[in-house]
Amino acid sequence: MTEFDSVMELTPVAGAGERRRASLGEGWVIGAGINGGVLMALGARAMAGAVRAAGGGGDTLAFSAYFLSASAPGPADLDVEVLRVGRSFSTAQVAITQPTADGGSAERVRMLSTVADLAAVSGPLHRQQAPPAMPEPDACLPASAGPREILDPIKILHRLDLRLDPATAGFGLGVPTGRGELRAWIRFADGREPDLGSLPFFLDALPPVSFDLGAMGWAPTIEFSGHLRAHPAPGWLRTRITTSNVTGGLLEEDCVIWDATDRVVAQSRQLAGVRMPPAP
């Protein structure tokens, strides 16, 4: 089993109804907490599975995630409520909680999702954003080549083959472009091919776009919504994140993912906190 499929495993919890349990390994942390994209992919998977079991379509079309507290390696419980099963579109909610030291539990993320049969609405293609021009993966900068003191706490980087476009990688050398854009090729390090279920993870896998504005601190996600637009083809994904509206405390980060056939397969927007350095 691949690394990603392993962390996506959902096991029924005896005597706890529809509750499912996941095991969040140390390998998916960034700093002290579990990467938000892993949690979103897990939540989306649990909701799509519950809708499918209730007779609806089984593909995630849209999801929104609101982060409530910092997660940690260990078990996580997912409680899904199917709100509506429709002929075309179904809706579900999930609460992801973790047990706490005092014997209680703490909610980490609350999510909503629309689930449907994506193939019924993903074609024909009328228009889409063109993929960015960027050098081939071998001419880009592997994130694994960065300084160890930065990379070591970001264990999810070992799960990824992430190649930054050199034109947007200046932040790693202390010379961000200031444009507010990062571009990269991305795939799983162990060769697992991308699929619809992994797109919520890839939408949140790049460093924060605020790095390209010289704000090198943590950029906590306030709200994250993603749309999955097509099943990705095997091979490399290209991803671009941008921001256009930035204050001293907030910015939005938009992400688009193209597959190896140049098709837009996912897009997202998040509102994130930022501590912008004072203007020079």
Place this chain on the structure above:
Amino acid sequence: MTEFDSVMELTPVAGAGERRRASLGEGWVIGAGINGGVLMALGARAMAGAVRAAGGGGDTLAFSAYFLSASAPGPADLDVEVLRVGRSFSTAQVAITQPTADGGSAERVRMLSTVADLAAVSGPLHRQQAPPAMPEPDACLPASAGPREILDPIKILHRLDLRLDPATAGFGLGVPTGRGELRAWIRFADGREPDLGSLPFFLDALPPVSFDLGAMGWAPTIEFSGHLRAHPAPGWLRTRITTSNVTGGLLEEDCVIWDATDRVVAQSRQLAGVRMPPAP
């Protein structure tokens, strides 16, 4: 009391805990249902109010809405769950239901929201999208000048002073531009000034962007997320909606709102259903 403040009134329901009731007047329908923007503004207001009562900030920063069933004029009940009250950011959820003919109730919308003190994070302004160049309101096309058979079922248009940029208003004459963009000036018809609480309504007040692509049918919202970025100044708002990724069944619609001082005060993205006409 202004029309908008009247529909935003939330009354405690005796014996029903924290439940609040709103009265959705006929004047806010579009076709047979209540306008989604009114429901989102109500839900955001209820969540912000509950967080404020629980000791958190009182401004909506972000909200996501998932529509479950078609609403109708009449009473609506709002049940808020405050998920977290934080020093900086708080999170809440609301279910908006309406009583049904059989004595039960049907959920119309499920929403999540991040609530905070917006003034603490909305400045200083580092960068923002520039407002679109468009003629002054008096040189734009008032929506009220459209054909009666189109306007009559859209009763919310009587609550609005909506002036379409002539460059993007071709759809009204059967000659959409095909670019996927609508621009307009907008304000309340009765002179009420815009405020933070009305921005969720204005984010969803334009005709669907699919009209500019020649798809004149209903465009049901699948998921809608909005970010409120600053308190709007009094006066006209300018709003622009665009789409970049369109299939036969789905498109995203992005909206940005600028206030009279040219400040970006809100942005949103929704995933909507569309029935695109076959390519010519």
